[in-house]
Amino acid sequence: MRKIIDLCRQVPLLPIVLVAVIPLALIPTWRPWGHIPGAFDPGVGEWIVIALVAWTIVDSIREMVASIKEGHVGVDLLAVVALASTVLVQQYWAAWAVTLMVASGDAIESYAQSKASSNLTALIKGAPQQAHVITLPGVNGDHGQPDEDGFREVQQQIEEAAAGGEHIDAGNGHFVTVPVADVKLGSVLIVLPGEIVPVDGTLLSGSATLDLSNINGEPVPRTVFSGAHVLSGSINGSTTMMIRATSLAADSQYQQIMKLVSSAQQSRAAVVRTADMLAVPFTVISFLIAGIAWAASGTPLRFAQVLVLATPCPLLIAAPVAYVAGTGRLAKANILIKAQDVLENLGRVTHIFFDKTGTLTVKQPRVVGVQKAKSAPANLSEDEILLMAGVVESYSVHVLAKGITEAGREAMVRLHRMPQSAQPGRRNPQTAGRQLPDPGVDYPVVGNIVEDAGKGVSGTVDGRRITVGRYAYVTGQAIASATAHNAKEAEANEKAMAQADRDAAKLWPTQLAPDEMATYIAIDGTLVARIVLRDIPRANARKSISRLHDMGIDDLTMLTGDKQASAMIVANEVGITDVRYGLLPEDKVSAVEQASREAAAGPDPWWDRVMTKLLGESMHRPVTMMVGDGVNDAPVLAVADIGVAMTDGTSTAASESAQVVIMDDDIACVPKAVAIARRTKRIMLQAVVTGLTLAIIGMVCAAFNLIPVVVGAFLQEAIDVVSILWALTAMFDRD
Structure with missing residues (x-):
């Protein structure tokens, strides 16, 4: 019921036309003013229809002019002439039906456009609207940069207030809620559980669990830790988090998505402009059929009979609806244009x-194997090697570091040394509120991390010295620790390091494939393995x-x-x-x-x-x-x-x-995008051709007086509905 009311608000002419049928049916010829001699003497019900026709004609002409100014072809001329001709031949029921067709056509178009763009609208509704800016002294950028403990103390105050049932808002000095557009760079914000992150920022609190489904469709929440980049549009999990704004609202991730959505909604495809162009010859053909029917029959009624069936709606409405539906279908598949x-x-x-x-x-080379050296302890497993290498490499910025870190994290899970709360999509209900370490988990103890750019990284893991990197570095050769004083020395050192890597390859029975690369790991000064990585499809x-x-x-x-x-x-x-x-x-x-x-x-x-x-x-x-x-x-x-x-x-x-x-x-979206585009165009053409074919057949039949004028008006409405509903099928997933 609410949807019907909203539709009537958008198209107020529709309920008025529906109500007008009552006096037309009950008192069509009632004349309280008496009978006026002459051929044109409508009653009350008929005058109401004439008034509606006049209003519709004026409104249609205004829309035609507006369309032409926007560069679109205004082809509502058929409806205007059809309305005028039905009144002139005193076919008031037909005039009412054509008026209903125009009003309901607008309503159907409004509904179809809303339905077709529903996936785009869902993205728009998900846009952040407000932000909570912390007002405690010494927190935001204009009051200085507090240390990490300062941020933790502020967050603790906020969480304790929330846990105690206290209403935390501007009234008690914790934060002030402002429109998202008012957030300044460097402002410190809090995001309450379940809220949308308002702007891009850096996570200041210890950790957070984020739902990124609005951004990339990822169904499993992602756990991030202090210092991570947090995107606007993501949804905060069950704990209050604190971020520092690194982008203004207009430049944040979700607003960039919104710009794409807005651009797609406002544009018109070339094929839709072609449909506009085809509406002109269709209008000419309609007038020719109507004129010939009038001339052949000798009665202007035949002219009105033909024109009430002339419907350009398959061109004017079905074509753009199909493309908006296709655009929405792409958005649902996480493809924005x-x-x-x-x-x-x-x-x-x-x-x-x-x-x-x-x-x-x-995106990064992945670990495809661990090959142990002859000097490696027999009881040292591949997972233990990956765990120690991954922990140390997690502090590195080297191109291979992420692949080794990921493999190390997987090894930690297999060895039951990863806290459950840190695993993707997993939450420990006993520790979720405060993000404390899980009891009983033997998490690796890390320290003394040192990275030597281009050579490797070292540190201690559970008290053992771990070195990961190039062969000369992990084996402690002099060339790895040599200091270059100029470019020539740096080049010589690099050549020596590369030769050492090539020599190291001979220590293993199997040679690396052309697309493979290796990094080496030593434990307490002993070479234990080489980790093989490759760029896998x-x-x-x-x-x-x-x-x-x-x-x-x-x-x-x-x-x-x-x-x-x-x-x-x-x-x-x-x-x-x-x-x-x-x-x-x-x-x-x-x-x-x-x-x-x-x-x-x-x-x-x-x-x-x-x-x-x-x-x-x-x-x-x-x-x-x-x-x-x-x-x-x-x-x-x-x-x-x-x-x-x-x-x-x-x-x-x-x-x-x-x-x-x-x-x-997801690379699978490439063929999916092409398939959706092809199906959208195919459905658009089917809707247009079907609608125009039915309209032309109907006009020819009306020209031979096979379809009465009132029946033709309602038949034309049915043709419009069929065309538009068929165009809407472009939004359904049938790939």
Whole structure:
């Protein structure tokens, strides 16, 4: 009931038209003023209909003018002439039906647009609206930078107040609630349990559990610790947390997502503009059929009979509704586009380029094996080696550190040395409130961490000295500790270190593959193992490439700066045969530009030339697409017809160079996006062609007096409903 009331508020003409049927049915010819001689002498009920017709005509003309000013084709002329002609031939029931058609058409359009954009609306409703800025002295940036203990003390006060049932707000001096747009850089905010993080910031409190489903669709909450980057739009878990704002609201992650959503909603796809253009010849054809019917029959009634069936709604409403529905369907799949033109182009992609590292493969090299040295103790397991290496590497910024850290964390779980509360998606109810260590867990004790950039990292784990890094470093060779005083000495040291790594490879019976790399670990000065890592393909990369082939997209190319041997291994694993290796960023740009030029040099169909003249762009030219991580690939993303940036939500999603942003870092979204785009266009064309075909058949029948004028008016409404409802099916998941 509420939805009906809201719909009537949006289209106030609809309830008025529905109420007007009562006097038209009960007192159509009642004339309290008496009978006025003449051919035109309507009663009360009929005058009400005439007034509604007049109002509708004026409103329709105003909308036509507004559409033309916005650059769209105003084709409500058919409805205007149909309304006027039914009154002139004194077919008041038909006039009422056409008025109902116009009002209900607006209501159906409003409902359809709302339904089609429901997934986009859900994103908009999730936008942060307010923030709690801490007002305690000495906390925010303008009062100085308190030490870590100061932040803990403030958080403890807030948590104790909340735990005691105290209402914490501006009234007792803890914080003041302000609009999110008023948050300043450096402000310290608290986010209460269950609230949306208002702006991007750095976590100051000990730890927090965040729901990132609004950002990247990740279903399992993510536990982060002090110093972590916290994204706006994520939802806080069960503990109060404190963050320092690192971005203004307008620049934060969720607002970037909002800009993409807004841009997509306001744009119009080229195919929708084509539908607008086709509405003009349809209007001309409708008038021709109506004029010929009038001339042949000799009665103006036949003219009205034809025009009440002339409905451009499949063009004016069904086409844009289908594309908004498709845009919403993409958003539901965590794929955001900047404009509906992108959706149109997605369905016409002919050549896709993939960056290798981080796109076809995982973002960091992963551990694929631990190979123990002859000097390693027999009772030392691979998991224990990974645990100690992972703990030490967690303090390193080296490119291999994250892969070793992740493998170490998994080993800790297997060895039952990871607190349950620190495992993804796991919470210990006895310690969740204060994030204290789980009792009985033998968590590694770490200390004395020292990193030597480019060589390795060392420290103590459970009292044992652990060294992880290059062979010369972990074995204590002099070249690893030599100090370079100039560039020449630094170069010589690096060559010696590289030679030591090559010599170390001979100590193991198996040689590293071209795409593998190794780091070494020593315990208490004894070399115990080498940890082998490689850039492994994503688990679903091959399946995604295979699906693109099944969809008829055979031109798939991998671009990489890696050497041929390692590039070919990954390409063979994912199923790509066209590999361009050893490329610099400018080489990647040239490769995409060359593919675009070669594709554009093909035959130019006459229909494509017509569309180019009408729309200023080709509707059938080949389309190139580049898929990358949106950061290092920015130049090549910009030069491709469609740039697709894949992100896991921990980096800025709205890359300026990308037209499509995949929010959940899933390569399977690439074929899914193409499939949704193709299905959207197919449904749009089906809705338009079906609606126009039924309308033309109905007009021809009416021209031969087979459909009465009142029946025709209601039949036209049914055609509109069928077309629009069919267009709405683009929002359903049938891929």
